Amino acid sequence: MRQDHPAIVSGMLTGWISIGVGSAIMALWLAQPIDLALAAPVLFAMQFNTALCFVVSGAAVCLLLADARRMSIVLAGLAALFAAAMLAEHILAIDLKIDRLFITPFVTVGANPAGRMAPNAALCFVLINAAVILSGILGRTSHIRVVLAALVFLISTSALLAYLLTISTAHNWLPLARMSPQTAFCFFALSTGLIFTGIERLGYHPPVVAATLAAATYFLLLTLTYVELRRQEVLFTQELPASEHGNARSTLLAVLLLSGAVYACLIIYAFRSSERSRKMALQLSESRKRLAAIIDTAADGFITIDQRGTILSVNPACEAIFGYPADEMIRQNIKMLMPRHDDHKQYAASAEETGMAATAGAVRELEGQRKDGSTFPADLSVARIDLDDQVLYSSVVRDISERKAYERDILDANAELEEFSYRTSHDLRSPIASSLGLMSIVQDMIRQGAGVPELQPVLSRIDQSFRKLDHLIQNIILLTRTKVMDEPESTIPVAHTVRETLERLRHMDGGRLSTVHIDIPDTMVVRRKASRFQIIVDNLLSNAIKYHDPAEQVPEIFVRASAVKGRFVLSVADNGLGIPPGSEPQLFQMFKRFHPQHAPGSGLGLYILRKSVEHLGGTVAYRRQDKGSIFTVTLPEEKRR
């Protein structure tokens, strides 16, 4: 049974009080101080048996709270049995010979047989220990336990109050209150402990329970007093003659009783309403905490400003978005975060503007400025808050630079795709149109009676057209592969790859004209996706060979590779045709051709080169030389494995 710590401690304390008082009284009975008994007989109003039961019951309560339930049940059972036997003696008027089981009393206080526990004390022990046993068996607190303990509380409290009000006749004037003050105190302690340990578990609030108990006790006392006085009134009715209009005393009593009831109701009402307001305050602070948690963890920035544009509050997301710590933003003007957003008046105006629609999520785009001066596109929605004494504006800011970048990428990709489809449709149709034209020419020539030698050049033109088409289709296939293919990285010997590629390219036009200088260490290896690396080397070398300058006496190509700060740099320089000045921006775009007369091409080569390099995370650059070009491919540092 896990309970709240303070409740356990106070519950334990009541158990120890019971044990302490019980032990003290037992000690007195054993010491038999005759003088003390004569001087203060009230001390011996609690019988030895009663004191013993208090020690046992107190221990049972402590053990229950310490979660030693079995032991607690045993002790409580013993005490309850003993008390029940005493109670039976009283009710059935028998003697079970247990009154003087432990000691023979040396004095007798009150009307009970020597050593016999008072009947109401016995009843209280039965109730208290029943509550303990019940809790021990259930392993948790229950309503019955509270009701049982509350009964004991009522009995003991009314007895205590009776002592306080009319000290001399107290233990005699009511049958239930016939209980010594120390007994009443011990029961009060024990019942309080049992009621309040874990009462919150049952959904009650201690102040309300306390108020209810106080009111019930008060009401009980009033009722008992009223009944007692009515009894006495009947006894002495001759001395208190009733007038025709009723008895003034009974009227007074009725008024007293009524006022008591009203008082009791008022107490309960006051406690209940205070409890309700406490609960509301708690809920309010909880909901505020919940809201704060949402705002603090939101990815969007929340800013509150006043009418002059002064920042009143920001959430942590604002710190991340704008790069300022919160205290550098608070009490500053909103202008520092949105400089283009001219002034707060406009800000306010935008709030008025979007105010109505703010609930519908009207968002406007503007430029935000970070602490480092960089700007970013942001979405802003502003809502006007009308308070009693001022107007505030609450705004939500979202950094949308990432979204904008994606948008741009998508638009770029789309434009590229459109260009691609336009160009391919043109370039695919073009050789076919030529072939069709050439075919009709061939047919026409045959009709004219032309011979094979005359037809031959036209046929070779058809052949050339189809080769052009085939080349384009090959390149498109290569491009598609570059885009979709996923392959693992493998170790590639760079110098070997370059030499092998050159050997293959020797067979193309002009392949034997150029002198190639290779400056790559034989041991150099890279770990990359092999097919893409091959595409890069192919493109660089074939371009250098293809676009050599026919006027150059010695067409030369320089191939270099090196590792610079972990990056791989491959450069191919030539003294060839270069590209026309001003055409650099189009160089790596698709379907751009700069020397159409010089050599056939699809216009896709450098585009494929760029796409392959970018796929490997690198960059490709072009540099004009006095004569010719240098293409430099830089690949990023290899991933550590």
Next chain:
Amino acid sequence: MHSILTVDDDENDQFICTYTIRRFDPDIKVLKAMNGLEALNLLRGTTPDAVILDINMPVMNGFEFLEHYKKEFDTHAPVVAMLTSSHHAADRERALRYDFVKSYFEKPLTPENLRVMSVLLGKEKHRT
């Protein structure tokens, strides 16, 4: 028609043009340009009776040529645009926006095209 300028980067297409024009009327003089730039240079010296213009060319394409031709020349020879595919409505409209562009044909050039052309240009001449 006495002379026609053909502007096309593709040698095969040039061959087709020349052959078709010869077959149509051997007396027509055929001038050749490989791209827009060459064509403009050629046009500075002479004004042919018609220009057959390829639109997709490197260095200076058909549209760039038309723009320069419009701005830099006072008298314009009638132009017929050659489209690779007539499905690109945007290309067609863009070419026909120039008032000296009289018509467009889809490649390859046929004798039928030339007949239409001569009728068209004959009318033009008649009108002016």
